[in-house]
Amino acid sequence: DGAAWHQAHLTKKFNNLSIxxxxxxxxxxxxxxxxxxxxRQNELANRCFSGYENIVDECSRAWNVFISDTARVIKICSRDWIKVGS
Structure with a gap:
């Protein structure tokens, strides 16, 4: 999106990273x-949070649910046109 904090100059020190x-x-x-x-759809929808700490806790819990299923992560994050690996 061109935002300054998304710029590639920060990744130059990583040899194994392609932009x-x-x-x-x-x-x-x-x-x-x-x-x-x-x-949002599977873990955080239709919820009311009691405060900031509750939001952080629930987002952390949702993230852990998401990453607990490797197949789900690969399916959602992979793209046919992105080469993964060496």
Missing amino acids: IKFPLYSPELNPIEQVWQWL
């Missing part, structure tokens, strides 16, 4: 957007 630039306004191409959607 894939997405077109502006294309959240459907960004795997993390599908993660947020899954978290």
Whole structure:
């Protein structure tokens, strides 16, 4: 999206990291957007939180549920056009 904090200069020290630039306004191409959607739909929807700490706790719990299923993570985050591995 071109935001200053999303710039590639921060990743130059990682030799095993490739930068894939997405077109502006294309959240459907960004795997993390599908993660947020899954978290909202499956773990965080229709909830009332009692405060900040409760939000953080529930988001952490939801994240742990999400990552507990490796197959789910791979299915949601992988893209046919992104080469994973060496």
